[in-house]
Amino acid sequence: MKTIDTSTINARSLLLPYLLGMIASTALVQVVIAVRGSHIDAVAGLLTAAVAVGMAVWLVSNRRALGHVRFGWVIAHAIAFVTVTTSFNAHAFIKALVSPSGSGGYDAAAFGELASQWIGATLVMSTLWGFGLLIHLTGSVLGRGWDH
Template structure:
């Protein structure tokens, strides 16, 4: 993996768990707003709350960028967990709406989070996955 810069240590499991937990809570707020305030519809309020979650992801990645890069697949983990939590929450919400017979709600604003966000972000995650697999220096690191 090479030589670490002085004073730089890899991000810990605790740091990654805090990131995951904060994303989860942020998504609960987004989905709670969408379900209860917006009555199941994706609105500008949903987008603003989702933007706040995205801002947290950017701040976390910038503040911990070096520490993430010092851990095997650290940046990949941060990317993958964000994808799964955020996109998974929208798919789960849509599934709950369908099970409750509220399919018509999915006609209003849901194509963005369900299709566009999942597919475009998924393509980026696929590229990141391939890059992580092809990266050098982690052959002898237990992950």
């Protein structure tokens, strides 16, 4: 079993590359979605799944180090939540601002977004994942920063 030098583990050295990787990968997903006409479809789902797989691989390969950083697991969870959901919400927001539908203006554009596949990529994903993050945060606080 590989030993970990805990003297070199800190939140910055462990989580900053993860944060930057999550920002880059979610930005790439949103660029591809935008280039393809801002449609939420199988390609958008597959790209998001690829980000999730990359995130899971990183979490598994860094699980022991994360266990040595107080609140490490929940911070990694929060980074994933914020980067993924913000990327989709920002894309939907910009899409609605840039292309208000006809004479209905921004109200019609907002309704149009809610009536499209973007509802799942924005409100549903943020809500369900947000509940999971809230439960994880509560457990982490109760555990004084350590996941058991």
